[in-house]
Amino acid sequence: MHIPDGFLDPRTAMATGVLAATGLGVALRQVRRSLPPRRVPLLGLSAAFVFAAQMLNFPVIGGTSGHCLGGVLTAALLGPSAAVIVLSTVLTVQCFLFADGGITALGANMFNMAMVGGVGGWAIYRLVGRLRNGLSGRLFAAMVAGWAGTVLASIACAGELATSRTIEWPVIFPTMVGIHMLIGIGEGLITTLVLAAIAQARPDLLGLAVPGPATPEPHESSRPSASPADPPWTASVFRERERPGAVIMFGLLISLGLALFVAPLACPWPDGLDKAAERLGFKDKVSETVAVRPLLPDYKIPNMRSPIVATSVAGAAGTVFVFGLAWALARALAPKPDTRPPSGTTAKLESPG
Amino acid sequence: MTRADLAHGHYLLGRPIHRLPAGVKMAAAMGGICAIVSIPRAHAPWLAAAAAALGLAAIPSRLSWKFLARRMVLVGPLAIGAALLSLFQPGGGKAFLFLVAKAVLCLFTMTLLAGTTPFAEMLRVLRTIRMPALLVTTAALMYRYLFVLSDEAGRMKRARTSRTFTPHRARSWWNSATVLGHLFIRASERAERIYTAMCARGWP
Numbered sequence: 217m218h219i220p221d222g223f224l225d226p227r228t229a230m231a232t233g234v235l236a237a238t239g240l241g242v243a244l245r246q247v248r249r250s251l252p253p254r255r256v257p258l259l260g261l262s263a264a265f266v267f268a269a270q271m272l273n274f275p276v277i278g279g280t281s282g283h284c285l286g287g288v289l290t291a292a293l294l295g296p297s298a299a300v301i302v303l304s305t306v307l308t309v310q311c312f313l314f315a316d317g318g319i320t321a322l323g324a325n326m327f328n329m330a331m332v333g334g335v336g337g338w339a340i341y342r343l344v345g346r347l348r349n350g351l352s353g354r355l356f357a358a359m360v361a362g363w364a365g366t367v368l369a370s371i372a373c374a375g376e377l378a379t380s381r382t383i384e385w386p387v388i389f390p391t392m393v394g395i396h397m398l399i400g401i402g403e404g405l406i407t408t409l410v411l412a413a414i415a416q417a418r419p420d421l422l423g424l425a426v427p428g429p430a431t432p433e434p435h436e437s438s439r440p441s442a443s444p445a446d447p448p449w450t451a452s453v454f455r456e457r458e459r460p461g462a463v464i465m466f467g468l469l470i471s472l473g474l475a476l477f478v479a480p481l482a483c484p485w486p487d488g489l490d491k492a493a494e495r496l497g498f499k500d501k502v503s504e505t506v507a508v509r510p511l512l513p514d515y516k517i518p519n520m521r522s523p524i525v526a527t528s529v530a531g532a533a534g535t536v537f538v539f540g541l542a543w544a545l546a547r548a549l550a551p552k553p554d555t556r557p558p559s560g561t562t563a564k565l566e567s568p569g
Numbered sequence: 570m571t572r573a574d575l576a577h578g579h580y581l582l583g584r585p586i587h588r589l590p591a592g593v594k595m596a597a598a599m600g601g602i603c604a605i606v607s608i609p610r611a612h613a614p615w616l617a618a619a620a621a622a623l624g625l626a627a628i629p630s631r632l633s634w635k636f637l638a639r640r641m642v643l644v645g646p647l648a649i650g651a652a653l654l655s656l657f658q659p660g661g662g663k664a665f666l667f668l669v670a671k672a673v674l675c676l677f678t679m680t681l682l683a684g685t686t687p688f689a690e691m692l693r694v695l696r697t698i699r700m701p702a703l704l705v706t707t708a709a710l711m712y713r714y715l716f717v718l719s720d721e722a723g724r725m726k727r728a729r730t731s732r733t734f735t736p737h738r739a740r741s742w743w744n745s746a747t748v749l750g751h752l753f754i755r756a757s758e759r760a761e762r763i764y765t766a767m768c769a770r771g772w773p
Contacts, residue, residue: 221679222606222671223651229606244701256703257767258760260710261718265756267711268719269749272726274742284749293753305707313688313712315640315679318672319599320606382668383654391654409743413750421754 217285217373217396218310218325221318225380231476232376233323236304239331239469243300246462251298259298263305266290274406282399284406287329288365291338292358292411293421297462299338303330324376327473332372335466337365351415351424352550358411359542362404363397367531370396375477385481390527397534404538405545412549591690592697598682602675610663616670623677632684640680641673688712710763714756722752 224232247259266286276282291299304326310316317325338361345357374392378385415422601619608615627637652668692712696705725748733744 220651220672221602221675222668226607240704244703248703254761254764256706257710257763258757259703259707261714261756261760261763262753263707263711264714264718265753267715268722268752271719272722272745272749274745301704301707305704305711309688309708309711309715312679312691313683315676315683318606318675319602319679320675377651382664383651387654405742406746406749409746410749410753413747414753417751418754421757 217329217369218307218317219321219328219373219376221320223318223377223380223382224321224324225382228376228380228477229320229323232321232327232473235469235473236323236326236331239300239335239466240304240326242462242465242469243297243304246297247301258294259302259305262290262294262298262302263309266302266306267309274402276402282402284410285329285333285366285403287334287369288337288341288358288362288403289407289410291334292341292354292361292407293414296335296338296466299334300330300466303334324373328369328372328376331466332470332473333365333369335463336368336470337361339463339467340364348546350550351412351419351422352546354415354422354424355408355412355549356542356546358408359404359545360538362407363400363534363538366396366400366403367393367534371478372474375474375481378481379477386524389481389524393527394530397530401538401541404542408542408545408549589685591686592694594682594686595691595694598678601678605671605674605678608671610667613667613670616667616674619674620670623674623681627677627681630681630685632681636684637677637680641676714759718752718756721755722748725751 251259266289269286269289270283272283274282274284287299287303290302293299294302307317307322307325307329311319311322311325341357341361343357344360345353347353348356370392371389374385374388377383377388377392411422415424601623605616605619608619649669649672652665652672655664655668656662689709689712692705692709695708696702726745729744729748733740
């Protein structure tokens, strides 16, 4: 989903840049306020973790393999503000070091993957997580949020590419969203499995109650800083202090971005930016600087509308399917409260399939 | 994307283009990319001029052509895959070529920048232009522990494979996920130790 250089026109690049910079500013302010200094290295390590996680391949059908994107996983582990910083850093380093994703499209990539995918996915994770209690609720929510976050990010990405007139909306929307509905299932699965693995070894990292009398697990005795009374690190420290203000700001920014890039394309009203440009009188200037000229001024291909309908239907079916899958996963992966052995780590989980 | 790829070219630090201040190179790369991106389709021949300029810049950098080509091949498919979609719209052939040419030129510019400028110097530039310290610290730590963590993941995965006898697909997903979960736990514990070490060395 990394948009390369040259795929966005200047106004889209600038608008997404402003959105991403504002979101990053909100996240920095929030983290500076609530993050204790000793957690600062955790941001860098988490960024390295996301990068390393993206290098680990998961086998898919045939010889192909995929990797996780890690947006919702990071947000679920660290909270939305820290996740925005971590994911933005990952994207920046990928851009400068590996030329993965363009530098003029950096704002758009940050907006799509860190804000829409990460924070949007996190919001879904928190909302859906209320449906069930404890770990099984978390796992259920992680599956749904991992899928929905990926799909949402791909919708935003398609909207930006179409607003830039690089690829027409009737072409890009079904392709992009269709592919990411499949990728999202993998992403949701990985997110759920990783959270289940973490919950098995260190439930305190997820802010879950530690089962049994205390935490002295066999391998933990060698850890110098670990004592039952003072767990070395709890992610809940982040989450509890997450102020609603930052979350509301993220929500506003995401809605603004989707309203700018997706809503005008998905509904027949005139393009908001076009209208603003027209009203402010710089439309001619804008259209001169548009790098790729519109190939079809107003798409009037009637049969190209049907893929969009088909994609919407597939989206609804996909949502139902993912909810079912999430429910099954949560049942299979979360240990029953009464059968859980007190020591915690000796519980062997069954294979997820 | 290996460690060798990253460090490639940095042994050539004595060469003129490597000795240029990182800020100058970054500004030039940014300017170049903005210029390439803003070339309108009516003036497509300018892309050839940009390509020639980039070629001229690549010669004194002494980066091996093999390395440059490999980096382009690694990242190129993403750009081409996205651009392929433009073929599915009327008049897409020219638009496709134009998009791919632009993306490849920008990619080449960034590869050149990354090949001639150590990342630590780029970070120093970012710090000088007053990027938020938290971001620069995060990026620096990420760069430092990138390969430490991915090596660790590789070792954990190998250890897991050697102990797990059934290469069942569902099993292998669970195994990889366990590796990732434990990688995060280890990373958070490492972060704790790093903080202690940073404080011992006088970090504010």
